[in-house]
Amino acid sequence: MLKLLQSKRDRLLRLLAVGASALVFCIAAYYVVFSANGLMVYREKRKTSEELDRQIKILRQQNSGMESEIKALKTDPKAIEKEARERLHYTKPGEVVYSLPTATVAAPSSARK
16 A cells, blocks of 8 residues: 555656646746747847848948949049039030920819819
8 A cells, every 4th residue: 555655656746847847848948939038039130130231231332332433523524524514504615405394293182072
């Protein structure tokens, strides 16, 4: 009889140990996934990092394009002339410039009945 009680007690202790281990494992897994430095936060930070890397690449390309444009405007007479004609509407002597009126878009009237 004593052996039977001891066997039941051992089984109960083993069951409690397995349950406690499973509970500790579940809590640890929850913190690994959802804590402040968990996998979910890591995934979001990774996405943000990749997006920022793409933006940096685009900005570097724009920067190099602007640097080459600045260099051309400082040294290339054709680039200077092009900018003067486009932005400042300069003309060479003897040239005639025709200006076309810009099309105006009428705002839709909301007072129609």
